[in-house]
Amino acid sequence: AQTVTQSQPEMSVQEAETVTLSCTYDTSESDYYLFWYKQPPSRQMILVIRQEAYKQQNATENRFSVNFQKAAKSFSLKISDSQLGDAAMYFCAYRRSQGGSEKLVFGKGTKLTVNP
Amino acid sequence: NAGVMQNPRHLVRRRGQEARLRCSPMKGHSHVYWYRQLPEEGLKFMVYLQKENIIDESGMPKERFSAEFPKEGPSILRIQQVVRGDSAAYFCASSWDRATYEQYFGPGTRLTVT
Numbered sequence: 001a002q003t004v005t006q007s008q009p010e011m012s013v014q015e016a017e018t019v020t021l022s023c024t025y026d027t028s029e030s031d032y033y034l035f036w037y038k039q040p041p042s043r044q045m046i047l048v049i050r051q052e053a054y055k056q057q058n059a060t061e062n063r064f065s066v067n068f069q070k071a072a073k074s075f076s077l078k079i080s081d082s083q084l085g086d087a088a089m090y091f092c093a094y095r096r097s098q099g100g101s102e103k104l105v106f107g108k109g110t111k112l113t114v115n116p
Numbered sequence: 117n118a119g120v121m122q123n124p125r126h127l128v129r130r131r132g133q134e135a136r137l138r139c140s141p142m143k144g145h146s147h148v149y150w151y152r153q154l155p156e157e158g159l160k161f162m163v164y165l166q167k168e169n170i171i172d173e174s175g176m177p178k179e180r181f182s183a184e185f186p187k188e189g190p191s192i193l194r195i196q197q198v199v200r201g202d203s204a205a206y207f208c209a210s211s212w213d214r215a216t217y218e219q220y221f222g223p224g225t226r227l228t229v230t
Contacts, residue, residue, distance in 0.1 A: 044221065
């Protein structure tokens, strides 16, 4: 079974600084998707960024970028120029690309605090 | 285009009562997923449904829980004879088709069992 591990229960960053959230996963599949979701206090799950495993290029969305290391099964999220609105729980998630269920497997999350 | 709708947003039930959670997927989406989030935990998959079919229910507890997604109307997650341990946030997500990687989440239903 696939598993996702987020080893940092909490992180903090100063406003305008950069922070990196860690995620590792375990799978025997070669083709899959990885995601970072943000969950603010409203509890709404918001997709931040996704990465297709077959793509070597790291995904980027404005201030958010990932460092995808397929061989190491590592998928970290970098937030640049942190803003107060970035404060939230961040969840790493995995989904196999085809066959069987397309369910998302989530890590336990990292609580990010942004200090003014 | 309205997003995924869930109601109620908050539901309080006494032990032994039934809880019914509703999910209306995004327009045009025919695939629905239910996830449960216990306090201080990530989301855990419960069940994946397509219109009138259960595709994967590997995350559903064997007893008291059931789900449906009828041809017309919202998807329903039903919990019979609720216990305190059922208190959690229940999220619904929908997607266009099976291959689409992105699932769009609703705002969740927070169930409290007293």
